[in-house]
Amino acid sequence: MASTLYEKLWQNHIIEEKADETPLIYVDRHLIHEVTSPQAFANLKFHNRVLRHPERTIATMDHNISTRSIEINAAGEGAANQLRTLEKNCKEFGIELFGMGHKNQGIVHVMGPELGLTLPGTVIVCGDSHTATHGAFGALAFGIGTSEVEHVFATQTLRQTKAKTMKIEVKGQVAPGISAKDIILAIIGKTGSAGATGYVVEYCGDAIERLSMEERMTVCNMSIEFGAKAGLIAPDATTFAYLKGKEYAPKGELWQQAIEDWQQLKSDPEASFDSYLTLDAKDIKTQVTWGTTPGQVTQIDSVVPSPDDFTDPVEQDSCRAALKYMGLTAGTKITDIAINKVFIGSCTNSRIEDLRAAAAIAKGKQVSPSVDAIVVPGSYRVKAQAEAEGLAQIFIDAGFEWRLPGCSMCLGMNDDVLSEGDRCASTSNRNFEGRQGRGSRTHLVSPELAAASAIAGHFVDLSQFNQQVQGA
Amino acid sequence: MEKFTQHNGLVAPLDAANVDTDQIIPKQFLQKTTRTGFGQHLFHGWRYLDAAGNDNNPEFVLNQAQYQGASILLTRENFGCGSSREHAPWALQEYGFKVIIATSFADIFYANCINVGILPITLSEEIIESLFQQAKEKPLKLTVDLATKSVETDHARFEFDLAPFHQYCLENGVDSVGWTLNKLAKIEAYEAKMPAWQ
Numbered sequence: 213m214a215s216t217l218y219e220k221l222w223q224n225h226i227i228e229e230k231a232d233e234t235p236l237i238y239v240d241r242h243l244i245h246e247v248t249s250p251q252a253f254a255n256l257k258f259h260n261r262v263l264r265h266p267e268r269t270i271a272t273m274d275h276n277i278s279t280r281s282i283e284i285n286a287a288g289e290g291a292a293n294q295l296r297t298l299e300k301n302c303k304e305f306g307i308e309l310f311g312m313g314h315k316n317q318g319i320v321h322v323m324g325p326e327l328g329l330t331l332p333g334t335v336i337v338c339g340d341s342h343t344a345t346h347g348a349f350g351a352l353a354f355g356i357g358t359s360e361v362e363h364v365f366a367t368q369t370l371r372q373t374k375a376k377t378m379k380i381e382v383k384g385q386v387a388p389g390i391s392a393k394d395i396i397l398a399i400i401g402k403t404g405s406a407g408a409t410g411y412v413v414e415y416c417g418d419a420i421e422r423l424s425m426e427e428r429m430t431v432c433n434m435s436i437e438f439g440a441k442a443g444l445i446a447p448d449a450t451t452f453a454y455l456k457g458k459e460y461a462p463k464g465e466l467w468q469q470a471i472e473d474w475q476q477l478k479s480d481p482e483a484s485f486d487s488y489l490t491l492d493a494k495d496i497k498t499q500v501t502w503g504t505t506p507g508q509v510t511q512i513d514s515v516v517p518s519p520d521d522f523t524d525p526v527e528q529d530s531c532r533a534a535l536k537y538m539g540l541t542a543g544t545k546i547t548d549i550a551i552n553k554v555f556i557g558s559c560t561n562s563r564i565e566d567l568r569a570a571a572a573i574a575k576g577k578q579v580s581p582s583v584d585a586i587v588v589p590g591s592y593r594v595k596a597q598a599e600a601e602g603l604a605q606i607f608i609d610a611g612f613e614w615r616l617p618g619c620s621m622c623l624g625m626n627d628d629v630l631s632e633g634d635r636c637a638s639t640s641n642r643n644f645e646g647r648q649g650r651g652s653r654t655h656l657v658s659p660e661l662a663a664a665s666a667i668a669g670h671f672v673d674l675s676q677f678n679q680q681v682q683g684a
Numbered sequence: 685m686e687k688f689t690q691h692n693g694l695v696a697p698l699d700a701a702n703v704d705t706d707q708i709i710p711k712q713f714l715q716k717t718t719r720t721g722f723g724q725h726l727f728h729g730w731r732y733l734d735a736a737g738n739d740n741n742p743e744f745v746l747n748q749a750q751y752q753g754a755s756i757l758l759t760r761e762n763f764g765c766g767s768s769r770e771h772a773p774w775a776l777q778e779y780g781f782k783v784i785i786a787t788s789f790a791d792i793f794y795a796n797c798i799n800v801g802i803l804p805i806t807l808s809e810e811i812i813e814s815l816f817q818q819a820k821e822k823p824l825k826l827t828v829d830l831a832t833k834s835v836e837t838d839h840a841r842f843e844f845d846l847a848p849f850h851q852y853c854l855e856n857g858v859d860s861v862g863w864t865l866n867k868l869a870k871i872e873a874y875e876a877k878m879p880a881w882q
Contacts, residue, residue, distance in 0.1 A: 227867070227870050227871055227874045228867060228870050232848040232849060232852070233848075233849045234847060234849040234850070236864065236867065236870075236871075238871070238874055238875075238878075240882055247714055247715075247769075248768065248769065248770070250717035251717065251718065251719050251770075254717070254718075255861075259859075259861070259862075261861070261865075276714075276715065288715075290715030290716070291715055293715070293717060294715055294717060297717050331881070331882075333882065334882060339768060339770075340767075340768055341766065341767050341768040341792060354792075355768035355792055356768060356792065356795075357768055357769075357770035357773075357792060357795060357796035357799060358719075358770040358796075359770060359796065359799035359800065359860070360795065360796075360799065362861060363860060363861050363864065366861045366864075366865060367861065367864045367865060367868075367871060368871065368875075369864060369871055371849070371860065371864070373847065405702050405762060405765060406702070406761060406762035406765065406788060406790070409762065409788060409789075409790060409791060410791065436766075436792075439762065439765065439790060439791070441791050462881040466880055466881045467881075469879060469880065469881055470879075470881035473879060473881070505702050505704070505765075507702075526701045526760060526761065527701075529699075529700075529701075530700075530701055530702065533700070623706075623711050623767075624711060624712075625711045625712070625714060625715070642704075642706070642766060642767075644704045644706040644707065644766060645706070645707060645729060646706060646707070646710055646729040647706050647711075650710070650729060650735055
């Protein structure tokens with residue numbers, strides 16, 4: 213019978229599937245960090261259980277670390293306690309840890325792929341909802357809670373209900389200047405914030421196949437933002453070329469075997485999905501969120517919507533509440549919205565290509581005097597590469613702050629937080645109320661638009677940006 | 685985990701869709717290494733007018749006199765979306781919620797609820813709407829029965845769906861790790877057949 217990619221991954225990982233019991237699946241790779249693991253370790257110890265496969269578990273410090281100093285204490289007392297607890301637990305259970313300043317340290321979803329820890333055909337979990345990122349490699353990857361982290365520690369398995377399948381096809385080619393971030397925000401704009409709840413999504417079509425691995429990760433990363441359990445892209449030559457020679461990727465004969473297996477990882481042409489969505493790439497424009505969920509998004513040449521633009525009363529209420537929180541008036545042109553903060557970073561957009569794209573915009577220009585802008589590379593490897601390529605200097609010369617890697621202002625668990633009323637153009641993934649700081653206002657955008665907005669002091673149409681800056 | 689069989693309690697109507705886990709428990713309270721100490725920070729941004737959490741927001745439902753002691757949270761679609769933080773159900777549980785009734789739940793949050801022993805109930809938009817009307821009008825008490833998978837008001841009874849294994853785990857307070865460890869032979873058999881690169 214014809215199967216989808218998800219069904220193949222599922223079938224390859226089923227340990228037990230029986231009536232009246234949630235299916236048990238195998239977990240190949242478990243990524244952990246300081247915030248969602250301590251209670252899982254504590255329970256493991258309480259029950260005197262062993263950690264079944266320390267070698268399948270990798271830890272990094274990312275969520276609440278300082279981006280100004282590699283000192284553990286720089287992040288404050290609570291954070292330091294979590295970081296030290298992670299250190300102690302990793303030592304006790306024999307888990308490899310990329311701690312402060314380690315050359316492999318980085319945001320968990322940047323670090324895994326760049327080291328070759330993320331492989332096609334595997335099941336990858338992490339106590340973090342953006343684990344969907346790794347689906348860009350054709351891995352079944354999803355976020356889990358702390359009780360599930362404990363379950364994986366003890367058993368290397370998880371109980372999972374089989375998801376429904378959704379095929380999202382992006383046909384044709386995007387216009388110049390349209391990024392992967394715009395593609396995924398446009399998709400979320402179509403489905404709404406819960407459009408894929410209960411589904412595993414497979415992204416396909418010309419516009420997806422043309423994407424680099426970095427861009428594919430940006431797309432899959434935000435699968436959770438419209439409710440999907442996971443996002444998948446079938447592995448292909450682009451995937452294999454990216455992984456070849458990576459530190460933890462298979463080598464020699466194992467690599468050959470792996471490639472043979474990975475080439476089978478695609479949906480059969482006759483496979484049927486439970487749901488379909490098709491977009492025309494040429495219709496996708498630069499995206500900006502205006503509300504407090506990623507689904508409240510529009511395009512750069514548009515205006516802030518009004519509650520009357522929606523028919524559903526619940527959506528009308530949500531729009532009203534969002535406009536109030538965001539301090540926006542319906543009908544305002546998106547390009548007339550002034551911002552005072554810019555954040556370039558996060559597991560969505562902090563990889564080398566993101567920084568190249570932002571730097572290309574920033575080169576030779578100056579951040580507006582009314583804007584504070586920071587650039588936070590996703591990992592120490594990205595940081596080193598960006599410095600070697602001269603990108604860091606471009607940012608610094610343009611007036612951006614160049615920081616140390618970490619999750620930073622995406623969730624503001626460290627001191628990178630916005631103040632009440634701040635309005636931020638952010639390359640991160642969530643514009644929830646208070647996400648970047650109590651009372652702060654977040655607009656999700658691409659790295660290109662974040663950089664251009666930092667310079668202009670407001671959102672700008674990238675196609676007119678160069679002329680505007682020269683004319684100013 | 686505490687067993688769940690039946691619960692009778694007061695409903696608090698939280699009339700909002702897409703309530704994310706950042707609202708349920710904001711990030712500044714995630715720096716603990718325990719499962720406790722989160723209840724006081726539940727819905728912090730909405731519940732308090734100040735960052736320190738001293739000044740109650742009188743407009744927020746949980747601060748209103750008629751909803752004190754509520755143990756059933758009534759809300760709308762996509763409840764618990766966003767971050768995977770299990771701190772969200774921990775906070776809800778510590779505050780006193782045993783049941784959450786919504787039009788729909790985000791997947792990770794739903795699993796987290798089952799794992800901590802909160803019963804997430806999905807009902808139709810129409811029923812939810814009528815429960816909202818009743819709960820806003822005067823105090824509404826519900827009886828939730830797990831064995832019959834039903835919710836009862838004084839004059840109506842609704843049934844809900846729950847996966848058999850989830851029901852079993854809640855009813856018996858199953859230690860899910862221990863349950864799976866009983867299947868070690870099957871896990872080992874799977875591992876023996878895995879390709880070497882995996």
